[in-house]
Amino acid sequence: MLATLMPAIEIHGLEKSYKTGFFGNKLKQGLKPLTLSVEEGEVFGYLGPNGAGKTTTLKLLLGLVFPSGGTARILGRDLNDIEVKRFIGFLPEQPYFYDHLTPLELLDYYARLSGVDPRERKRSVDTALARVGMTASGKTQLRKLSKGMLQRVGIAQAIVHNPKLVLLDEPMSGLDPIGRREVRDLVQELNEEGKTIFFSTHILSDAETLCDRVAVLNKGELKGVGVVADLLRQVSGEVEVVWQGAKAISALSALGARCHATGDTVRAVLPERLLEAALDALRVNHARLTRVTPVQATLEDYFLARVGEEKSAEVTA
Amino acid sequence: MIERITAIARNTFREAVRDRVLYNLILFALLIVGSSLLVGQISVAVDRIVLVNLGLTAISFFGIVIAIFIGIGLVSKEIEKRTLYTVLAARPVRRWEFITGKFLGLVMTLLVNALAMSAGFFAAVAFVSHGLGHGDLQLVTAIYFILLQYVLITALALLFSTFSSPLFSSIFAFATFAIGTFAEDLRGFAQMASGLPRWLMTGAAYLMPNFAALNVISEVAHNTAVQPRLILLNTLYVLVYTAALLTASVWIFERRNLK
Numbered sequence: 227m228l229a230t231l232m233p234a235i236e237i238h239g240l241e242k243s244y245k246t247g248f249f250g251n252k253l254k255q256g257l258k259p260l261t262l263s264v265e266e267g268e269v270f271g272y273l274g275p276n277g278a279g280k281t282t283t284l285k286l287l288l289g290l291v292f293p294s295g296g297t298a299r300i301l302g303r304d305l306n307d308i309e310v311k312r313f314i315g316f317l318p319e320q321p322y323f324y325d326h327l328t329p330l331e332l333l334d335y336y337a338r339l340s341g342v343d344p345r346e347r348k349r350s351v352d353t354a355l356a357r358v359g360m361t362a363s364g365k366t367q368l369r370k371l372s373k374g375m376l377q378r379v380g381i382a383q384a385i386v387h388n389p390k391l392v393l394l395d396e397p398m399s400g401l402d403p404i405g406r407r408e409v410r411d412l413v414q415e416l417n418e419e420g421k422t423i424f425f426s427t428h429i430l431s432d433a434e435t436l437c438d439r440v441a442v443l444n445k446g447e448l449k450g451v452g453v454v455a456d457l458l459r460q461v462s463g464e465v466e467v468v469w470q471g472a473k474a475i476s477a478l479s480a481l482g483a484r485c486h487a488t489g490d491t492v493r494a495v496l497p498e499r500l501l502e503a504a505l506d507a508l509r510v511n512h513a514r515l516t517r518v519t520p521v522q523a524t525l526e527d528y529f530l531a532r533v534g535e536e537k538s539a540e541v542t543a
Numbered sequence: 544m545i546e547r548i549t550a551i552a553r554n555t556f557r558e559a560v561r562d563r564v565l566y567n568l569i570l571f572a573l574l575i576v577g578s579s580l581l582v583g584q585i586s587v588a589v590d591r592i593v594l595v596n597l598g599l600t601a602i603s604f605f606g607i608v609i610a611i612f613i614g615i616g617l618v619s620k621e622i623e624k625r626t627l628y629t630v631l632a633a634r635p636v637r638r639w640e641f642i643t644g645k646f647l648g649l650v651m652t653l654l655v656n657a658l659a660m661s662a663g664f665f666a667a668v669a670f671v672s673h674g675l676g677h678g679d680l681q682l683v684t685a686i687y688f689i690l691l692q693y694v695l696i697t698a699l700a701l702l703f704s705t706f707s708s709p710l711f712s713s714i715f716a717f718a719t720f721a722i723g724t725f726a727e728d729l730r731g732f733a734q735m736a737s738g739l740p741r742w743l744m745t746g747a748a749y750l751m752p753n754f755a756a757l758n759v760i761s762e763v764a765h766n767t768a769v770q771p772r773l774i775l776l777n778t779l780y781v782l783v784y785t786a787a788l789l790t791a792s793v794w795i796f797e798r799r800n801l802k
Contacts, residue, residue, distance in 0.1 A: 244802075288632035291800040308635050316633035322624050324554065326561035338550040339634040383629060393633070 232302060234391050234422040235264040235287065239296035242282055256282040258447045259296060264424055264439075266301075266390075269417050271433035272426040273529060274443035280426035281319060282446070284395050288316060301391060312341055315384035319395040319426075321376060325369035329360055329379045332368065333386045340387035354386040355379075357412065374405045381412065392416060394425035398432050410436055434525040442532050449532040457528045464521040465501055467494045471513035478504055495521060547636050548644040555648020556655075559613060564652060567605050571660050574601055579667040590671050595682065595764040598664040603689045603760070605660065606653050607720065610693050613652070614700025615712035617645040618792075622801060631801070639793040646701055646789060653693040661686050681763040684774060688757045691781040695752050696720055698788035705796045723754035752784055 239259040246252045257279045264270045274280050285291045287298055289305060303310040323332055333351040342350050355361050358378035363371060368379065377400060384392055397413070398406045406429075413436055417423050427433055433440055434454060441451040450457060467483070469492055475485050481503055483496035492513075496504055501518065508515055559565075578597050582590040621627040630636055668682065669675050699719055703712035722729070729751065733744035757777055759769050 244800075285632075285801070288628075290628060290632055291802060292798075308637060311633055311635045314633045316629065318625060318628040318632070320625075321629065322626060323629065324558060324626055326558050327554075331557075335550055335554055336629065336634065339547050339630060339636055341546075341635060380629075384633070389633070 232266055233263045233299075234266040234268075234301055235262070235270075235424060236299045237262045237283075237287075237296070238298070240283070240286055240293050240298050241295045242286055242291060243294045255446055257286065260448055262441055262448065262451060264422065266422050267417070267420060268438040269413065269423045269436050270425070271437035271440035272424060272443065273428065273430065273433055273440055273525075274426070275428055275533060277445075278443040279446040280443055281395055283443075284316070284393055284426065287393070288314070312387065313390040315387070315389035315392040317380045317384040317392075317394045317397055319399065321380035323368050323376065323379065323383070325367065328365050328367055329355055329371075329382065330364040332379065333383055336383045337386050342387050350386055350388065354382040357385065357415075358382045359408070373400050374402065377401055377405065377409075381409065385416065389421065391422045391424065394423065396427055397425055398427060398429050406432065430525045430529055440525065442529055444533045450528070454525060458523040458525065463498050464495055464523075465498050466517075466519050466521055467496065467501070467504055467508075468492070468516040468518075469508055469513040470516060471508075471511060474508050474511035474513040477507040477511055481507065491516070544640060547634075547640050548647065551630075551636075551641060551644025552648035552651060555617070555645050556651045559609075559649070559652040564609055564613065565656060565659070567609065568656065568659050568663075571601055571605055572663055575660075575663050575667045579671050582671060591668065592764045594667060594671050596760060598667060599682070599685050599689065599760040599763070602657060602660045602664060602686065603692060603758075606657055606689065606693045607696055609656065610649065610653055610696040611700050611713060611716045611720070613649055614697050615704050615709045615716060617649060617701050618642070618704040618796065619707070619709055619712065621645075627801060638797050642701065642705075642789065642793050642796055646697060649697050649701075650694055653697065654690065657686065657690055657693070678766055681766065681769060684769045685759050685763040687774070688759055688777060691777055692754060692757045694785055695754070695757075695781050695788075698785040698792070699752065702788050702792045702795075705792045705799070719752065720754060723752040724758070725755065726751050726753040727755045753780065756780070 238261050240257065240261075241255070241259045242257040243253045243255050246254045260283065272280050272283065282291065286293050287300060287305065288311075289308075298305050300310050301313055324335075327335065330351060333354055334347065337347045337350055352361070355364050358381050360375065360378050360382060363375060368376065371379070377397070381394075381397065384394065394413070397409050401409060410432060413423055413425070423436075425436075437454055439451065439453050440457065442449040467478075470490050472487050472490055472492060475487060475492055478492075478494045478496070479485055481496060481500050483494040483500070483504060485492055485494040487493075494504070498520070505515070505518075575598055579594055582593045582597075618627075621630075627641075631638065631641060664686075665675065665679075665682070668679060672679075696716065700712060700716045703715045707715065726748065729748040730745065733741060733748045736744055756773070759773075762769060
């Protein structure tokens with residue numbers, strides 16, 4: 227669901243530097259000036275390898291760390307306006323909660339802190355627990371729950387006060403495939419209810435399935451942002467050619483194609499611009515063409531292309 | 544605001560109770576029962592003095608140890624375990640509300656602990672003295688002063704907790720408590736110096752929390768009356784000192800990046 231009402235998150239030149247070194251005399255830039263906008267009602271994926279600056283961005287937006295420069299607005303309000311937090315839900319990476327409490331007590335505590343109407347509180351807590359399938363374990367102390375169950379409680383606490391914007395930091399990490407699927411479904415449900423979802427992840431398949439738009443971050447710097455399909459178009463441009471006749475392999479390989487033969491059937495992947503030359507080579511070698519299909523790029527291809535560009539630049543330098 | 548502070552205080556109290564902090568009461572009960580049975584064997588005249596000294600010192604000691612050991616983790620443990628993130632990041636909780644809630648929660652824990660210990664202590668005094676008299680009201684004053692010590696030490700430990708690791712915080716807190724116990728001697732030493740060192744030493748001595756003035760155990764054990772003026776001054780002193788410590792804690796915590 228993609229709506230264009232007003233930005234749920236507007237970031238202008240937001241940056242963060244940390245003092246490092248024994249005397250604090252060195253500066254490490256955790257986030258280079260970042261400008262980004264997340265529209266209300268969209269599912270936005272914030273991608274990057276570990277240490278890219280994803281968590282730093284979230285902490286800046288939530289006031290846990292203070293920016294070295296730049297500004298940001300959430301739901302139209304300044305970052306320093308604490309009242310906006312009534313409308314935000316947040317799941318930290320690898321959440322750890324007060325383990326002396328039960329999920330019911332924990333959610334009740336958070337609902338109180340969020341200012342949920344006392345008459346609504348019990349219902350809100352029960353609903354949030356039910357949504358993550360934790361009703362049966364509602365009275366078990368958190369210290370006795372598994373990691374996957376804690377992650378569910380983590381999501382429940384992020385939605386217990388019915389926020390408009392939900393920020394999830396690596397929500398799928400540590401979950402088994404079933405757990406990941408459930409979280410994906412829940413994110414979709416929340417989005418269908420009109421909530422804006424901003425989630426950071428390094429699991430690209432999840433982002434590809436869920437997101438309207440994504441941003442790619444590496445080493446504290448924004449590398450690309452846009453609608454998933456548009457981004458993929460930037461990195462595709464390869465075709466797969468399949469034919470009968472192993473004789474043509476050497477000619478295609480000479481063109482730079484990656485060939486793989488199974489019996490007499492050969493598959494080759496090559497850049498689209500070389501397609502004409504490849505077809506000529508197949509004709510010359512009397513190969514029987516079976517099919518030509520464009521290669522569908524994945525978000526992983528885009529991600530690797532963006533992050534890889536930087537790595538190869540470093541190697542060259 | 545009040546609801547948020549109350550919720551944080553309640554959670555701090557509940558955490559302490561569920562982490563079995565109140566188990567110290569078992570040790571206290573054993574100590575007080577054992578000593579009340581034993582002092583009777585020593586001498587009829589001194590049995591009450593010994594019991595009062597021992598009982599009040601134990602109430603003070605147990606509470607202060609708890610105040611320091613929990614106090615030093617009030618903020619740093621929340622940062623280390625990242626439980627703080629879900630409280631401050633996405634709830635309309637101001638950092639000063641968090642500090643105040645944590646402080647009140649621990650003070651509440653210590654109060655409940657002290658009430659239970661005091662009940663046992665008065666029962667032991669009644670047992671040894673064959674009942675309680677008007678003179679025993681002085682014991683309430685001594686316990687009140689012990690509560691004031693708890694408040695002060697909790698605020699100190701909390702302050703250290705906002706910028707230091709639990710290990711260093713505990714060293715700082717115990718050291719400050721030890722120095723503060725000899726605050727009046729320190730002030731006396733300062734008076735012996737002259738010139739600039741005298742001013743500096745006097746300033747430093749007055750800056751240290753005065754735990755000595757809050758200790759009237761020996762006086763009440765010997766039935767010496769505590770002046771009402773001292774009660775008033777001590778109350779004001781602890782209120783002002785605690786407010787200053789909490790303000791400093793908030794000031795530091797408000798500026799801290801929670802990495």
